[in-house]
Amino acid sequence: MLQKVTTVGPVPGDEHEHDPGATTVLGFWFYLMTDCILFASVFASYVVLSSSTAGGPASHQLFDLPYLAVETACLLVSSFTYGLASIAMRQNRKDVVLTWLAVTFLLGLAFIGMEINEFYGMVSEGAGPDRSAFLSGFFTLVGTHGVHVTIGLGWMALMMIQVLQNGLEGANHTRLMCLGMFWHFLDIIWIGVFTIVYLSGAM
């Protein structure tokens, strides 16, 4: 026991020779799992409150499905273009990585712009978060996702500067992998949002 503790350097035949990057990625995965639980709670409260409209507008009067389809397409394509950036990173092609990151960023920006426009329209029609329990739940759930996407966009902008200055090796490699997981994760959450909030609400 003691002997093992005092051993210096990698143990021969040890399967767990982690590089620090892999440990960071695993830690980031654990963070994403806790974020999942946050979203599960917000989803549960939304579903419980979704019929409490207090005489205000109901979900089927508010949601515009063709508009939502365009929003969804932006986020889905952005997830794919981030995948293309990840592949270019494996090939160490810095310019290609930067191009796909920029495309992903613009698609994410389009998504969040459409969402802000939708929120603005609802609030100006008197369907803001203070109107009913249903709308409080709606703005909390969709807004929490929107805040995550906005943070992801800020992170992506910083990563483009980082890659431009320091290339794709070392810490930047790990950071881009974490950002990729974050971005794909937000797309998975959006599947829940458009199914449980919008499609179920429009029926």
Place this chain on the structure above:
Amino acid sequence: MSMSSDTPTSEVRSLYRSYVTGFVLAVILTAIPFWLVMDKIAPPQTLLPAILLIAAVQMLVHLKYFFHLTGVDRQWNLGALLLTGIIITIVFGGTFWVMLELRTNMMPWMDSGTHQAASSAMITGINMEPPGMSSAVRRAVSSTAQMQ
């Protein structure tokens, strides 16, 4: 998870295939529920379980083709995912269990919308609860009526 720049082309090709497969499946699995709901292909009772099932499948597709949970940490990734799944089931299932029980046992008029149901619920409530509860129940009824 290799940091080297000279990744073999076969690995790149399989990654590329994975992202394209995932993307095509995701587009199909997104288009189907939109089409089902927008064209009102079936009554809501049939549509709801269908679109929830498709969403669950799409989540698994994203997890498999976009995340690539491989390498030495695969077990830890899957273990954490499983634990999260259990917690989400408890949070979600527990919430609906409690809230549906609450609705059927405490507020049946919210489903029927008639005062008949409300008053019969009050009578049941008075019979079951201590006498002091009746005024509380009445207050709850009147405040709910105002909310409605």
